[in-house]
Amino acid sequence: MGLINLSRFILEEQRKYSGATGDFSLILEQIALAGKIISKDVSKAGIANIIGEADSLNVFGERQQKLDLFAHNTLVYSLDHIGKLAGMVSEESDKIIEIPTKHVEGKYLAVFDPLDGSSNIDVNISIGTIFGVYKKLNENIDGCTEKDFLQPGCKLICAGYVIYGASTMLVYSTGNGVNGFTLDPSLGEFILSHSNMKIPHSGSIYSVNEAYYDKWDTKIKKYVEYLKNFKEREYKSRYIGSLVSDFHRNLLKGGIFLYPADKKNPDGKLRLLYEANPLSFIIEQAGGKAIDGKNDILRKTPQSVHQRTPLFIGSPFEVELLKEYMSTD
Numbered sequence: 001m002g003l004i005n006l007s008r009f010i011l012e013e014q015r016k017y018s019g020a021t022g023d024f025s026l027i028l029e030q031i032a033l034a035g036k037i038i039s040k041d042v043s044k045a046g047i048a049n050i051i052g053e054a055d056s057l058n059v060f061g062e063r064q065q066k067l068d069l070f071a072h073n074t075l076v077y078s079l080d081h082i083g084k085l086a087g088m089v090s091e092e093s094d095k096i097i098e099i100p101t102k103h104v105e106g107k108y109l110a111v112f113d114p115l116d117g118s119s120n121i122d123v124n125i126s127i128g129t130i131f132g133v134y135k136k137l138n139e140n141i142d143g144c145t146e147k148d149f150l151q152p153g154c155k156l157i158c159a160g161y162v163i164y165g166a167s168t169m170l171v172y173s174t175g176n177g178v179n180g181f182t183l184d185p186s187l188g189e190f191i192l193s194h195s196n197m198k199i200p201h202s203g204s205i206y207s208v209n210e211a212y213y214d215k216w217d218t219k220i221k222k223y224v225e226y227l228k229n230f231k232e233r234e235y236k237s238r239y240i241g242s243l244v245s246d247f248h249r250n251l252l253k254g255g256i257f258l259y260p261a262d263k264k265n266p267d268g269k270l271r272l273l274y275e276a277n278p279l280s281f282i283i284e285q286a287g288g289k290a291i292d293g294k295n296d297i298l299r300k301t302p303q304s305v306h307q308r309t310p311l312f313i314g315s316p317f318e319v320e321l322l323k324e325y326m327s328t329d
């Protein structure tokens with residue numbers, strides 16, 4: 001059988017659903033295009049004199065890196081003119097991104113973290129783009145407000161990520177399983193390389209920033225200690241500090257990623273809308289679980305577009321165990 005490139009895969013998937021208009025496929029194709037452009041620039045970060053901090057701070061007061069801004073602009077530029085979106089939310093913009101009046105509006109909403117793990121850019125470590133697509137709740141009203149984006153993750157129509165690692169991969173789901181595509185640089189095409197991805201029921205990796213141990217709740221401390229002393233399996237600690245990279249490794253190998261609330265970050269660090277939700281959508285589609293300690297991430301209704309959440313995500317066994325620890329006194 002020949003290679004299956006992303007466009008072919010999208011088209012074949014679309015044909016399975018009568019009534020599919022192809023609207024949504026164009027959004028995905030454009031995100032893939034943005035991923036290729038970002039990948040090209042990330043891969044020459046060391047030589048292109050584009051490493052370094054830009055002057056501005058993002059909405060959280062964190063210093064933005066030049067590649068963050070480039071990735072943000074690339075995604076917006078790839079998506080704002082196609083007539084399929086009513087607005088976008090990006091980690092790099094405090095305000096909702098509206099569709100310029102010269103372009104036609106559509107019925108979908110996109111959310112993204114353009115370049116996650118950005119502190120790893122200038123040390124040549126894998127980083128990624130995380131994205132999600134929702135349908136606008138009321139298609140009869142033009143434009144969009146913050147309220148339109150405050151939908152729980154279970155309402156996502158599509159979610160995915162692009163990882164810029166040893167190779168560039170795009171992994172996505174539209175709610176019918178998870179598929180991964182590897183960028184063939186000689187063709188400039190994403191080729192299906194990981195079909196119907198499933199996370200192992202249990203795995204030997206736990207990923208958490210253990211330097212924050214003293215700031216954790218006792219329950220988290222006890223859970224991590226339990227994993228370390230687990231008799232039936234020897235757990236390994238693996239933490240890159242790039243969510244997409246840590247997530248991708250655990251999806252393939254099994255285990256758990258934890259970013260708990262702590263004394264410094266009482267709501268956790270990661271963002272619900274464009275970090276936790278898309279990855280939780282993927283993990284559930286791959287047979288895994290994602291919780292905030294108590295509730296499923298995908299069932300949380302966001303209160304604001306840049307809301308943070310604690311995140312525990314990975315194999316069912318490790319996440320269920322964590323849930324038990326969190327529910328005991």
Ligand code: AHM
Binds near residue numbers: 062209
């Ligand atoms: P960013 O969106 O500013 O890049 O921050 C998110 C990143 C995640 O990729 C990663 O999981 C986390 O921050 C690491 O945080 P810490 O350095 O506190 O462990």
Ligand code: MG
Binds near residue numbers: 091113116117275
């Ligand atoms: Mg981020």
